[in-house]
Amino acid sequence: MIPISPPSSDATRLVTPAMLVLWLVLATVPLWIARVGLYPYLGIEILIWSLYALAFNLVLGTAGLPSFGHGAYFGIGAYAFGLCQFNVVANLWVCLAASFAVAGLAGALVALFISHRRGIYYAFMTIAFGQIFWTLAIKSHGITGGEDGLLKIARLPADFGVASFDLNDNVAFYYFVLVLFALAVVAMWRLTHSPYGRVVAAIKQSETRAAHLGYNVWIYKASIFTLSAAISGLAGGLFAMAQLAAFPDVMSLHQSGYVVMMTLVGGGLVSFWGPVVGVFVFLIARDVIGALTNAWMLYFGLLFIAIVLFRPEGIAGAVSAAFQKHSLIRRQGYSAMRLLFGGERWR
Amino acid sequence: MALIEAAGVHVRFGDRVVLESIDLAVPEGEFHGLMGPNGAGKTTFFNVLTGRVKPSRGSIRLDGRDVTGLSSHRIAAHGVARSFQIMTLFDEFTARENVTVGLPAFRARGFDMRSAAASDPGFAQGAMEILATVGLADKADIRARDLSYGDRRALEIAVALAQSPRVLCLDEPTSCLGSDGVQRLAALVGRLKGKLTIVAIEHDMEFLFALADRISVIHWGQVVARGTPHELQQNEWVRRSNLGRFA
Amino acid sequence: MFDLLPHLLNGLTLGLLFALIALGFMLIVGLMEQINLAHGSLFALGAYLAMQLMGSRPPFPAELAKAWLALPLGWRYAATLVIAPAAVGLVGMAIEFCMRRTYGKDPLYGLLLTFGAAMVIEETIRLVWGTRDYVLQVPQAVSGGFLFGDLIWSTYRFYAAGISVAIIGLVWLVIEKTSFGATVKAGAHDSEIVRALGINLTRLRLLVFVLGTVLAAIAGIIVAPIWGIRPHMGVDAVIPAFLVIVLGGVGSFWGAVVAGLLVGLCVGLSGAYASEWSLLSMYILLVAVVTVRARGLWGKKSVLEA
Structure with a gap:
């Protein structure tokens, strides 16, 4: 009999301890956020961007595809939400589904053109297409409102048939986004640890080998990109609700770059939770440093350069490296760290 | 009918001819060795066989079915597996x-996205x-x-x-291995021999002559000699080029 | 036919400007296989520096400033065309010194590094010059307009087109006809060949990168009088640069030039008949070409892509 070591528990779980801890902490945020000098809207922003960054990391971290124009799908989701509300039906679920579907469709279209490429050429094409969508959004005044944005988007009530919740209050909306975020996290955790996710991760490491093992590399690359675009679109739809409007600036090269920054700074390349860490650091730094100096982007840019040069594995990577260095802390801290950051991602 | 049948495989990159014309028939269960100097086109032939490179002319048949120019993942699905010289x-x-x-x-x-692998x-x-x-x-x-x-x-x-797989293609499996490693590998390949069809590119003549049923010598994009290890030892060309000294 | 001529000429001059903007970017992508996302900000930095030099308060000590202001406008302009790109070249050098650490790693890191650099440069521009618009003064000889066939033509557009042709030609000569160009082509990214030839790879990469950034600055100075100087100008420049390169085929010199002209003509002509759609037309052109030729007009398969 061949001994089979038990499969590590987290990868097979639907809900991991880390998720529970995170959700519990997040659920208490509206109770204390005002007391530490911040405001509930920041919590909403953090959740939406976390969802977006996690979706983006499916492409960057899981599949190793350097997409640098992901803001396009986030923005398309936002516009789709508004346009669906104005022109189709003012139903929350239909509009969110539209955000997901339209952004996914745009992603699929782009994937069609870029999935045979790799590395820097892949990045190049994603930027080019991202800019096309951005210009379209700015120039099509009649549809998107151009640079003024698509205004007067309403936070439609969450109608569950038996009960309907009004989301106009920021705290109510925060909990609504938190529920969607939690569901999306479960889905993405599942996805990355499913056979599909493993194949995508294998393709990241060697396209050649995967192809010779019988995997149609193109389909996998195209499908993960499409999925990531769709979930980014869902986040965009929520963002339109949060802002009560949809603006083209989230689609610009800069904003697309920010999501790459957040993901990388947090350590998306080594940990499932890296993007969330990055979003927390980025948005809180924006508010805290931004209150002290109006040159915060300058400092953040310098910090980012330093991270790329000296700590490319990001915060989650640095934390786990620190834990591994000090064996004493390691014994007690390792499980805590794994709890927080997912440890070695694939175990 | 042979399991693998390559007929007149010709490959050119731009105006550079890499494979002139390769014919090869490997019956099921055979261990077939490929040898020849560097740059003779052995790996390119492997790439054609496994769908990495499309031949300019010629055909590859697998169990009677034409698989010429199919992409790698399709050929793999037909039961052709390969290892790489540069480890992949x-x-x-x-x-x-x-x-x-x-x-x-x-x-x-x-494409199962829901269950845990x-x-x-x-x-x-x-x-x-x-x-x-x-x-x-x-x-x-x-x-x-x-x-x-x-x-x-x-x-x-x-x-x-x-x-x-039905066909196992090994591209220089002993590359850079020490003598212990080669022995271990020879034992492994020896156990596999007969259970599936093996085509192996190899520079280690001792290894190849000990294990292969038949060997094809490729030079300048063509098969210049073919036969059992014993026959090759008698072959004038192989003798002259000093390839058979290990046998 | 005569109605069309101004639009054709307008498109051609615009196309040459696009090609000029894309030139430095293309060199770095084609020769080093690095995407320089700071290209746009370096382009803008060149324009801002030139504006400062040409303005009434040059960034020099008092004595020197007085002497500088005493020079005729034409002389100052000529000197600015050298000084501002040189200063931007120094910034490029600094970026390359950082970028060195990423060579041999995932090329994504180079991309991210230049993105960070772009943020820093843009923020610096915003802190120093604010968000208002500026105008770059140019000598009398190239400003104003002239009458030809009942139409007023802008002298500067022809001057800018002429300069673009000259610089594109010069860069082509350097790459194709000098030993420096030959080594660079042998492989600023293929270290093995270059090392085998006993060439200092570190210096070669530095030179290529600095050349790329200097060209970005020159493009900024040439384009500034037409588009104006404002914080957004870098982004406005990068978009057509990307398009031109994808359209022409990554790494192809003449591909980029022809694509620049094509995009210019496309924008110029559609601008004449459906101005709403003039910017969109270049994207339609891009999608049309990329659908048929996945690697652009003259694109070749790259080593990294194999």
Whole structure:
């Protein structure tokens, strides 16, 4: 009999301890956020961007595809939400589904053109297409409102048939986004640890080998990109609700770059939770440093350069490296760290 | 009818002819060696055989079916597996994960996005059996990049074996191995011999002459000599080029 | 036919400007296989520096400033065309010194590094010059307009087109006809060949990168009088640069030039008949070409892509 070591528990779980801890902490945020000098809207922003960054990391971290124009799908989701509300039906679920579907469709279209490429050429094409969508959004005044944005988007009530919740209050909306975020996290955790996710991760490491093992590399690359675009679109739809409007600036090269920054700074390349860490650091730094100096982007840019040069594995990577260095802390801290950051991602 | 039938395979890149015309027929169960000097076109022929390169002319038949110009993943699905001279493993995966991805059962569920890959005992069982064949059972949970060179070579073959292929193409399996490593590999390939059809590119003549049923010598993009190791020893061309001195 | 001529000429001059803007970017992508996302900000930095030099308060010590202001406008302009790109070249050098650490790693890191650099440069521009618009003064000889066939033509547009042709030609000569160009082509990214030839790879990469950034600055100075100087100008420049390169085929010199002209003509002509759609027309052109030729007009398969 061949001994089979038990499969590590987290990868097979639907809900991991880390998720529970995170959700519990997040659920208490509206109770204390005002007391530490911040405001509930920041919590909403953090959740939406976390969802977006996690979706983006499916492409960057899981599949190793350097997409640098992901803001396009986030923005398309936002516009789709508004346009669906104005022109189709003012139903929350239909509009969110539209955000997901339209952004996914745009992603699929782009994937069609870029999935045979790799590395820097892949990045190049994603930027080019991202800019096309951005210009379209700015120039099509009649549809998107151009640079003024698509205004007067309403936070439609969450109608569950038996009960309907009004989301106009920021705290109510925060909990609504938190529920969607939690569901999306479960889905993405599942996805990355499913056979599909493993194949995508294998393709990241060697396209050649995967192809010779019988995997149609193109389909996998195209499908993960499409999925990531769709979930980014869902986040965009929520963002339109949060802002009560949809603006083209989230689609610009800069904003697309920010999501790459957040993901990388947090350590998306080594940990499932890296993007969330990055979003927390980025948005809180924006508010805290931004209150002290109006040159915060300058400092953040310098910090980012330093991270790329000296700590490319990001915060989650640095934390786990620190834990591994000090064996004493390691014994007690390792499980805590794994709890927080997912440890070695694939175990 | 032979399992693999290559007829008049011709490959050119731009105006550079890499393969003039290769004919090869390998019956089921044979261990067929390919040898020849560097740059003779052996690896290119492998690339044609496994769908990495489309031939400019000529055809490849597999069990009577024309597979010329099919992409790699289709040819792999027809039961052709290969190892690489420059090792091509999933470095961040453990040995077991490397093999798991190769299993046909895993491939069949490649678009399963809902279940957890690690929760299926069938995959783990299948992967462990393959790893045991190549002597890596006790190193199943070590990441591929942390394995020793010899173990990586063995894993290279294990991943190919995981596909339960009909044809196994080995591209210089002993490359850069020490004599212990070569012996270990020879033992492994010896055990596989007869169970499946093997085509191997190899520079180690001792290895090839000891194991191969027949050998084709490729030079300038053509087969210049072919026969059993014994016949090749008698071959004038092989003698002259000093290739047969190990036999 | 005569109605069309102004639009054709307008499109051609615009196309040459696009080609000029893309030139430095293309060199770095084609020769080093690095995407320089700071290209736009360096382009803007060149324009801002030139504006400062040409303005009434040059960034020099008092004595020197007086002497500088005493020079005729034409002389100052000529000197500015050298000084501002040189200063931007120094910034490029600094970026390359950082970028060195990423060579041999995932090319994504180079991309991210230049993105960070772009953020820093843009923020610096915003802190120093604010968000208002500026105008770059140019000598009398190239400003104003002239009458030809009942139409007023802008002298500067022809001057800018002429300069673009000259610079594109010069860069082509350097790459194709000098030993420096030959080594660079042998492989600023293929270290093995270059090392085998006993060439200092570190210096070669530095030179290529600095050349690319200097060209970005020159393009900024040439384009500034037409588009104006404002914080957004870098982004406005990068978009057509990307398009031109994808359209022409990554790494192809003449591909980029022809694509620049094509995009210019496309924008110029559609601008004449459906101005709403003039910017969109270049994207339609891009999608049309990429659908038929996945690697652009003259694109070749790259080593990294194999």
